[in-house]
Each structure stands twice: as C-alpha cells, then as structure tokens.
Amino acid sequence: MSPRPLTQVVLLTPEGRGAVASLLVEGPLALQVVGELFHPASRRSLAEEPCGKIVFGRWQSPEVGEELVVCRRDTGIEIHCHGGRAAAAAISASLTERGCRTVPWRQWMAESTRDPIEAAAQIALADATTERTAAILWDQSTGALRRALDAIAAQLDAGQPEQARCGVDTLLDYSALGRHLVTPWQVVLAGRPNVGKSSLINALLGYRRAIVHDTPGTTRDVVTAATAVDGWPVQLADTAGLHVSADPLEASGIRLTQNSLAAADLAVLVFDAGMNWSADDEGLASSWPEALRVFNKCDLLTANTTPGTRPPGLYVSALRGEGIHEMEREIATRLVPQVPARGAAVPFTATQVRSLEQIRAALAARDPATARQLLARAESWGDAC
Ligand SMILES: Nc1nc2c(ncn2[C@@H]2O[C@H](COP(=O)(O)OP(=O)(O)O)[C@@H](O)[C@H]2O)c(=O)[nH]1
Ligand SMILES: [Mg+2]
Structure with missing residues (x-):
C-alpha cells in the first residue's frame, strides 16, 4: 500500500455547470505544488504573495493555460477557475499527477470538521x-x-x-421535523373524481402541473411536484379519483392512490362543497379520519346545498383562490406542529x-x-x- 499523501485537493463548488468552480489545496506541499503549476501574470512567485491576496494568472502554461485566480488562505490555497466540469477536472488531475490526493467534499468535510x-x-x-x-x-x-x-x-x-x-x-x-430537513414531506391529495384535486394542486403550486378536466377519471397516475409550504419542503401528489371503477386502468390508479395515502406524511381528502354530503363521502372520510378535510368549490355553495352531517373542514375554491393560504397554513401546522x-x-x-x-x-x-x-x-x- 502506498503511503497516504498528505496534500489534498477538494472541489468546493457543486459539480456541473456554474460560472466559477473553486478548489482548495491543503497540506504541507500545497504551496509548492500549486507554485509549480500556477503562472502569475505579475511573475512574482506565489510564496511572496500575502495571505488573502487574489492573484491572477494561468495554469500550467504561462501563454495558453487556463486563466484563473489563486488565493493563499490560512487553511490552504484556493483556486477559482471557470465553472463546469472540464476546467476543475483538469486542474484536479494536474495536482493529482504531482502527488496530491483528490478528496470528495463530503469526506473532506467529515475529516476536517472537529465535531x-x-x-x-x-x-x-x-x-x-x-x-x-x-x-x-x-x-x-x-x-x-x-x-x-x-x-x-x-x-x-x-x-x-x-x-x-x-x-x-x-x-x-x-425528530420528525429533523428527518425532513433534506427529505420533503409527502402530502397526498385524494378524493372522488372531479372534486378539484388537480385544480387544488395547481393552485398550491402556482402553476399548471396537473391536468384539470371536467371528465371524471382524467388523473390516472400519481402526479407529484416539489414545492415549499410555509418554508417547509413538500412533495405534493395528485391522485386518481377514489370510486368504484370497472375500467382496469382507472382501477389500478385507484389502488395507487390508496397506497400513496397510506404512505403519506399528510393525507388531504378533497370533497366538492357544491354537492350534498353522500354516503360515499362519509365512507371516505371515516376511512381516513386523520386526514385534513378540504371542501373545494366553495364558490358553488348555495342556499340549496344541504351540508347534512358533513364533518368540519376547510372551505376553499381552487378556481378563485379563496382559502388557499389558509389551506397552506393548515398543512404547515399539521406537518410541523411545534416550530423550533x-x-x-x-x-x-x-x-x-x-x-x-x-x-x-x-x-x-x-x-x-x-x-x-x-x-x-x-x-x-x-x-x-
Ligand atoms: N366552480 C369551481 N369549479 C372548480 C373548482 N375547482 C375545480 N373546478 C372544476 O372542476 C372540474 C374538475 O376539476 P379537476 O381539478 O380536474 O378535478 P379532479 O378530478 O378532482 O382532479 C374542472 O372542470 C374544474 O375546472 C372550484 O373551486 N370551483
Ligand atoms: Mg385530477
């Protein structure tokens, strides 16, 4: 086994496209190795430059090498070159050829942070x-x-x-909050066909992600979209309408809906506020008692609508945008009841x-x-x- 080289290079900026890529070279040979490859426009050696000074020059060749800036720091030497993979990879390779170890940033962070x-x-x-x-x-x-x-x-x-x-x-x-700081909460909207689930998803997102149609059964697959609700990362899922269907394609969509609801961090049941409360609605509500109940199309509520034994819930209109903020607030409160x-x-x-x-x-x-x-x-x- 070869001895572990003590001088290492780490790419500090994310891989891929970007205006600038930054690398850090640290270890006992950092100044020497970078000094051999970097040609300052001032022709003064890097060792003569003070810490913190930004020095412009070229890499490897004083005439045609990559133009970049180099800065000595207490912790090592920073190299800032053109963004994108190619320039950073070439600089990294030239340093590795001279004995530096290339370290992925996560490993570097874990090794260089005290705690x-x-x-x-x-x-x-x-x-x-x-x-x-x-x-x-x-x-x-x-x-x-x-x-x-x-x-x-x-x-x-x-x-x-x-x-x-x-x-x-x-x-x-x-603990639940902590586990969702980088993994979004799953919020699933479900309900009978045509109650406005897709419209509500679009209203929450602020753009048309899901197809809205007055033909029941339009949404078959589970359609998801990433968003933030009150600053919390959320994956919203639009689902196929829940009802008894003879169409095998729609029936498998309904099975997917049931599974998504069971796995969700928050289930949102959507009902049509303009329709009378039915036995089907009652069955759905009692199957998912913990779900947030939302009565959409509140713009269609008339004196003739008999709410019957409708359970409590939020009244919203995806069409007019009414109650959408309240719905967002309620989703946020359910996901994070106690904000640290x-x-x-x-x-x-x-x-x-x-x-x-x-x-x-x-x-x-x-x-x-x-x-x-x-x-x-x-x-x-x-x-x-
Ligand atoms: N009046 C009214 N119509 C709505 C509202 N939300 C959705 N709709 C209409 O209801 C129909 C079904 O909407 P959609 O979002 O596709 O329902 P889904 O099947 O539950 O996804 C469409 O014609 C929508 O324009 C609303 O708040 N008020
Ligand atoms: Mg739909």
Whole structure:
C-alpha cells in the first residue's frame, strides 16, 4: 500500500455547470505544488504573495493555460477557475499527477470538521432546499445539538436523570421535523373524481402541473411536484379519483392512490362543497379520519346545498383562490406542529434519532449508566444523514 499523501485537493463548488468552480489545496506541499503549476501574470512567485491576496494568472502554461485566480488562505490555497466540469477536472488531475490526493467534499468535510455532528449538519446543509430548513441545519452546524447533548451528559453525571430525560424528550419532539430537513414531506391529495384535486394542486403550486378536466377519471397516475409550504419542503401528489371503477386502468390508479395515502406524511381528502354530503363521502372520510378535510368549490355553495352531517373542514375554491393560504397554513401546522425557536437543538439523522430513542428507553428503565454510555457514543452520530 502506498503511503497516504498528505496534500489534498477538494472541489468546493457543486459539480456541473456554474460560472466559477473553486478548489482548495491543503497540506504541507500545497504551496509548492500549486507554485509549480500556477503562472502569475505579475511573475512574482506565489510564496511572496500575502495571505488573502487574489492573484491572477494561468495554469500550467504561462501563454495558453487556463486563466484563473489563486488565493493563499490560512487553511490552504484556493483556486477559482471557470465553472463546469472540464476546467476543475483538469486542474484536479494536474495536482493529482504531482502527488496530491483528490478528496470528495463530503469526506473532506467529515475529516476536517472537529465535531462529527457539526460535519453532518454542514453536509446536510448543502442539500437543504428552503431557507427555513437551512437555518435549522445551520444552527446544528454551529453546535446547537452538540451543546444539548453535552448538557444531558452533564445532568447524568450530576445524578439528575429526570432532567436528562426531559432534555431527551425535548430533542425527540423534533425528530420528525429533523428527518425532513433534506427529505420533503409527502402530502397526498385524494378524493372522488372531479372534486378539484388537480385544480387544488395547481393552485398550491402556482402553476399548471396537473391536468384539470371536467371528465371524471382524467388523473390516472400519481402526479407529484416539489414545492415549499410555509418554508417547509413538500412533495405534493395528485391522485386518481377514489370510486368504484370497472375500467382496469382507472382501477389500478385507484389502488395507487390508496397506497400513496397510506404512505403519506399528510393525507388531504378533497370533497366538492357544491354537492350534498353522500354516503360515499362519509365512507371516505371515516376511512381516513386523520386526514385534513378540504371542501373545494366553495364558490358553488348555495342556499340549496344541504351540508347534512358533513364533518368540519376547510372551505376553499381552487378556481378563485379563496382559502388557499389558509389551506397552506393548515398543512404547515399539521406537518410541523411545534416550530423550533432559532438556535434550538434538532436531531437530523436517522442515527441520531435512533440513539436518542435508546437513551430515552434506558432512562425510562431507570438505567442512567446505559444512557450515559449511549450518549458517549455520540461521536458516531454524524453518519448517515
Ligand atoms: N366552480 C369551481 N369549479 C372548480 C373548482 N375547482 C375545480 N373546478 C372544476 O372542476 C372540474 C374538475 O376539476 P379537476 O381539478 O380536474 O378535478 P379532479 O378530478 O378532482 O382532479 C374542472 O372542470 C374544474 O375546472 C372550484 O373551486 N370551483
Ligand atoms: Mg385530477
């Protein structure tokens, strides 16, 4: 086995198209290796330039090489070249030829960040799709979860298992939220044909994703679209209308709907507010009692509509946009009933949640020693985010 090279190169910007790509070279030979390949326009050697100064030049060839800027930093040397794969890959290859190790950024982050939980949060942060989820991950990347775990450990060491248990419970209150910071919540809209499910999806999205038609049975497949509801990442799913159908294609669409509803984080049942409440509606509502009930087409409500024994729900009109904001707010509240305060600790990986559940079980069994041991293993909690 060859000895592990100590000087490494990491691509800091995402792979693919972009205006600028940035690489970091760090390690004992960084200045020497970059100095050999980089030709500053000023002709002054890179070693003479102060930290933080941006130096323009060419790579490999002083006449025809890739134009780029290089900057010495405390941590290493940054190279900023043209965006896209080709330029960064060529620079990386030339550095590897001179003995540098190429490290994927996730690995680099995990190896170079002091705390594995903070490293995992930094890595997850790159996959956050909304500002709201990014802010929560940012808090974990700057130590919120670590501090909370340290406080629980201190309580156990001080012989205060009840306080420690409270701390664990508080963290676990956010486990569902934490697991959705990079994976969207699944919200499935279902209901009988023609009640306006596709129209509602389009109203929530703000553009026409799903086909709207007055012919019942238009939507057969499950149509999904990514969006954010009140800052939370959500995958909305439009489904085939639920009713008894002799058409095998429609029937298999209905089976898909049932499966999607069962797997959803939130099921939304849509009913037609302009129609009288029927036995079919009642059957559907009682099959999914936890679902959010939405009565669409409230613009068609007339003095003649008899709501009958209709259960409570939200009244909206996809056509006119009425009640859509209220519907968004209700979806958000159902998904995240308790919003963490800024800076609060939130567990965000499956490993973290599982470990906290084990700690809670140990504390419930009046076994603080096991709880403390599990907590001491928090070094490995950063994996599998
Ligand atoms: N008056 C009224 N009509 C609506 C409303 N939402 C949908 N529709 C109409 O109802 C019909 C069925 O809509 P669609 O979204 O395809 O229903 P789906 O089968 O449940 O997906 C279409 O003609 C829509 O224009 C609404 O809020 N008010
Ligand atoms: Mg439809």
